[in-house]
Structures are given as structure tokens and as C-alpha cells.
Amino acid sequence: MMTENDHKRRRRKVSGKVEEEEEEGARGTDYPLDLWFLISKHIRPEDVWRFASLCHATYYITTTVQFWLSMFRRYYKWSPGIPYSLSYWNVDHRLKEVRVCVVRALYLMYPPFLRRLSQEKPLSADxxxxxxxxxxxxxxxxxxxxxxxxxxxxxxxxxxxxxxxxxxxxxxxxxxxxxxxxxxxxxxxxxxxxxxxxxxxxxxxxxxxxxxxxxxxxxxxxxxxxxxxxxPSASAPTRRHRxxxxxxxxxxxxxxxxxxxxxxxxxxxxxxxxxxxxxxx
Structure with a gap:
């Protein structure tokens, strides 16, 4: 025959199980990497850092050659100011520096980045x-x-x-x-x-x-x-006079x-x- 203390102990165990299940559910869902690759094909250049901050899988995708080549092909637009090394037929052969090449090319042909550069004013640098x-x-x-x-x-x-x-x-x-x-x-x-x-x-x-x-x-x-x-650090007191x-x-x-x-x-x-x-x- 179960006493009152046994009922309390059982309720604590049951409540503990429910709380554990809720914590596991709050961790979220792990989606397949292929799904994130499909989503990455629709990411704008100015949103790459947001996409990379979602989880470990999205960060990994932003470090792959496939991600940067896909973005380069989506936004490539030839113009006389693009160097030959950043042309459409050369970036594919520079896999070791593909991210650098794509970022450089975007600042030469992507309209939002071009507007950002055109807004720079003299004597505004810090x-x-x-x-x-x-x-x-x-x-x-x-x-x-x-x-x-x-x-x-x-x-x-x-x-x-x-x-x-x-x-x-x-x-x-x-x-x-x-x-x-x-x-x-x-x-x-x-x-x-x-x-x-x-x-x-x-x-x-x-x-x-x-x-x-x-x-x-x-x-x-x-x-x-x-x-x-x-x-020792940038916030340390200045010693310029010494x-x-x-x-x-x-x-x-x-x-x-x-x-x-x-x-x-x-x-x-x-x-x-x-x-x-x-x-x-």
C-alpha cells in the first residue's frame, strides 16, 4: 500500500520527466545540411554574416567553395572596372582564395556595395x-x-x-x-x-x-x-609622454x-x- 510520501515522490519523478522533455524540446531541430545548402542559394551578400550566425551548419556552409561560387555566379555582371583576375572564367580556378575574390568582385559590381562606397566623404576616416x-x-x-x-x-x-x-x-x-x-x-x-x-x-x-x-x-x-x-591593452592608460x-x-x-x-x-x-x-x- 502506497503512503502519502510515496505519492509525493512519484509526482516529483513525473514532473522531473516532463521538465526534462521540455528542455530537450527547447533545443530545437537539427535540419539536414542539404536543406541549408538550398537556403544558402537565396542569401544576399549583405546577409552572409546573419546566415553564418544561425548555427554551426550555416557557418560551415559559408566556408565552402560551393557557397561562394554560387553567390558569384548569381551576381556576376561584367563591367570594364573588373580586373581580369576576377572575371567569370578565372574565379572558378582560384579555389584557395575564392572568398577573397568573390568579396572583391561584389564591391565592383553589386549595387548596394557600390552605393556604400560612393557615400564615402573626405576627412571622414578615423x-x-x-x-x-x-x-x-x-x-x-x-x-x-x-x-x-x-x-x-x-x-x-x-x-x-x-x-x-x-x-x-x-x-x-x-x-x-x-x-x-x-x-x-x-x-x-x-x-x-x-x-x-x-x-x-x-x-x-x-x-x-x-x-x-x-x-x-x-x-x-x-x-x-x-x-x-x-x-598591454588598448584600454590601458596612455603613456605617450614616457x-x-x-x-x-x-x-x-x-x-x-x-x-x-x-x-x-x-x-x-x-x-x-x-x-x-x-x-x-
Missing amino acids: PTQLLRAQCILQWHQKVRSQHKYFFKFALPEYCDSRKGTLLQGVDDASAYLNPHSGCWILEATSVSVCGVAMVMGESLYHAGLGVSANLCSHCLRLAFVPAHLLP VPATEIKLDPVCNVRLYPWWHPQYWNLLHTSVANDKDDW
Whole structure:
């Protein structure tokens, strides 16, 4: 004969079973990978990051060659500005860098991306986003009466070892290879010749774009130090007055631009550099 305590114990077990079933049901449903591949054929380029954030399966799909080739074929539109290396009949043979090639091509032929580039304004760049980045290349170019100064930066978090850990466990990681990941080009245009020290190999410690002393133009200030003199983190208190930095002052400047690796101008500027033989795709 069951006592009252036995009935309570039984009810607890039954309720525990129900709660366990509800928790299992809340985990969701695992859909076949083939279904996600079919859905991926309808993803717009600006929604790739949303699609990749849904689950592990969708993230895996965005690392495959099939996904990027499918997107390239859907939005390909020939124009005179597309390089020969990004043409329809060449991307299929560049499987190791297919994602890089497709993203570059989209910024040359996809209307929403073209409108985004056309909205860029002069002197709207924020060089502080490159703090702690290493200057790996610099050069100068004179265009008519203007002098252009270029600095190529590489962010420290995009080193080769870090990329390998991010792609660990992905079978088709070759589609995600990008030797230019985390690279930027800073372009500063001035109407006069400015003294620029050699800072290749050093890291950006301070950057500021403000008004010149005469209040009639803009001035760009950059300070570089060796990597071992950088603060432990970007949020650490500044020690600028105690760090022997190499300072560069460009005054006056009429335009300052930042170009990430996917920007068409990034690749155009690399061709103007003398030391870009390995970067020329």
C-alpha cells in the first residue's frame, strides 16, 4: 500500500520527466545540411554574416567553395572596372582564395556595395581604429600638385596562427584563406611636401586628425613605437609622454582615407607601390 510520501515522490519523478522533455524540446531541430545548402542559394551578400550566425551548419556552409561560387555566379555582371583576375572564367580556378575574390568582385559590381562606397566623404576616416596595428609598408606618390602618403597596416589579431585556430575543425577551410585579412591602407593627401620618417615594422601608438594651428586646414598626427613598448591593452592608460615614439606630422592634409582589404582602391594602391610584387594578384 502506497503512503502519502510515496505519492509525493512519484509526482516529483513525473514532473522531473516532463521538465526534462521540455528542455530537450527547447533545443530545437537539427535540419539536414542539404536543406541549408538550398537556403544558402537565396542569401544576399549583405546577409552572409546573419546566415553564418544561425548555427554551426550555416557557418560551415559559408566556408565552402560551393557557397561562394554560387553567390558569384548569381551576381556576376561584367563591367570594364573588373580586373581580369576576377572575371567569370578565372574565379572558378582560384579555389584557395575564392572568398577573397568573390568579396572583391561584389564591391565592383553589386549595387548596394557600390552605393556604400560612393557615400564615402573626405576627412571622414578615423585613424584611431588602427591603433596597435603594425606598419608593414609605406610609400609616397606625387599626383600633379598633390603629395600622397601611404601606410599599409596589419592588425595584430589577424596573425597566421590566430587564423588557423579560428578555422580549426573546418574541412574546407581553403575557401576562407586570405593573406590580406586585417590589412588596411591609410592614405593622406597634402598639397605640400611633409617630412615622413621610416616607420616600417613599428606599431601605431597614437593617431589624431584635427585642425591645424592656423584653423584653416587639417593636420594628421601619427606616432609609432616598437611592439614591445605598446601598453598591454588598448584600454590601458596612455603613456605617450614616457614612450620614445617616432612621430609623423602631415600638415596640411586635404584628404585622409582608410581602405580595408575588400575596398577596390586598396588593390589599386598596392599596384602603385614598388614593393608589392607578392601582393599583386
